[in-house]
Amino acid sequence: xxxxxxxxxxxxxxxxxxxxxxxxxxxxxxxxxxxxxxxxxxxxxxxxxxxxxxxxxxxxxxxxxxxxxxxxxxxxxxxxxxxxxxxxxxxxxxxxxxxxxxx
Numbered sequence: 001x002x003x004x005x006x007x008x009x010x011x012x013x014x015x016x017x018x019x020x021x022x023x024x025x026x027x028x029x030x031x032x033x034x035x036x037x038x039x040x041x042x043x044x045x046x047x048x049x050x051x052x053x054x055x056x057x058x059x060x061x062x063x064x065x066x067x068x069x070x071x072x073x074x075x076x077x078x079x080x081x082x083x084x085x086x087x088x089x090x091x092x093x094x095x096x097x098x099x100x101x102x103x
Contacts, residue, residue, distance in 0.1 A: 013044065018074065025070060028069045034048075056072065
């Protein structure tokens, strides 16, 4: 069964926007560049950026309000995943060590 019927072009553009913004944290990216890469309108990119900003995912560059960058939310999520994975690995190592001691 295909999941294509559940896909939203707008949601896909938002996710692609996040990916396109990654790596531009210092110099930022202009909305017109995002619009060109997304093959969508400037108005659509404005809506995407406004929603990302509201959710804590994007912000205007402090030194140039015409450019945007990712904000702290993706980093916070990444840190949470990293912490959880390290905790799981640590717990697995403890379990492994417990079984190794019994040999």
